[in-house]
Amino acid sequence: MRELILLRHAETEELCAGESDRDRQLSERGHAEAIAAGRWLADHKLSIDRVLCSPARRTQQTAELALPNLPLTLAPDIYDATPGTLFTLIDQHQDAITLVLVGHNPGIEQLVALLVEGRSEDYRGMPPGALARLRVAPGPLEPGSATLEAFWSP
Numbered sequence: 001m002r003e004l005i006l007l008r009h010a011e012t013e014e015l016c017a018g019e020s021d022r023d024r025q026l027s028e029r030g031h032a033e034a035i036a037a038g039r040w041l042a043d044h045k046l047s048i049d050r051v052l053c054s055p056a057r058r059t060q061q062t063a064e065l066a067l068p069n070l071p072l073t074l075a076p077d078i079y080d081a082t083p084g085t086l087f088t089l090i091d092q093h094q095d096a097i098t099l100v101l102v103g104h105n106p107g108i109e110q111l112v113a114l115l116v117e118g119r120s121e122d123y124r125g126m127p128p129g130a131l132a133r134l135r136v137a138p139g140p141l142e143p144g145s146a147t148l149e150a151f152w153s154p
Helices: 028-043 057-066 083-091 107-117
Strands: 002-008 050-053 072-074 098-103 131-136 146-152
Touching: 002 057, 002 107, 028 057, 028 131, 050 057, 057 072, 057 098, 083 098, 083 107, 098 107, 107 131, 107 146
Parallel strands: 002 098, 050 072, 050 098
Antiparallel strands: 002 131, 131 146
C-alpha cells in the first residue's frame, strides 16, 4: 500500500486589479492554516517521499509553511487540473510511497471523490488549507480504489 496526501492551498488574499490569479498570495489567516496543516502532518509522523506543488504562489506558500524541510517539485499540470490530469500526474510518481500533492479546487476535491467514491460529481468539498490522507493500492490509480484514512480542516 502507499499513501497520497492531497492538500488544498490555504486562504488567499483577494485578487487585485491587474494581478494574475497565479500570483495571489496567502492571507494572514492562510499562513496560520498552512502552519496548522504542517502541525497535523508532523503530529502524525508521516514519512513523506515527495511533494508535488502547483506553481501558483499560494500553493507554494502553503507547501513551504506546511512542509518546511521538504523540497518541492513544481508541477504546472496541477494548476487548473481536472481529476484525470491529476490521476496521470500521480501515476507518474508511483515510486513514492507517500506522495503529497498541493493544489486547488475543484480538482483536489473532485479527485478525492473519484478515488474514494468512484465518481467526481459527488464531492463534499475541501475548504482552504484542508487535507485528505488516502491509502491507495500499488499500481495505477483506479476510481474508487482508495480509502480515506483521515480528513483534516483548519
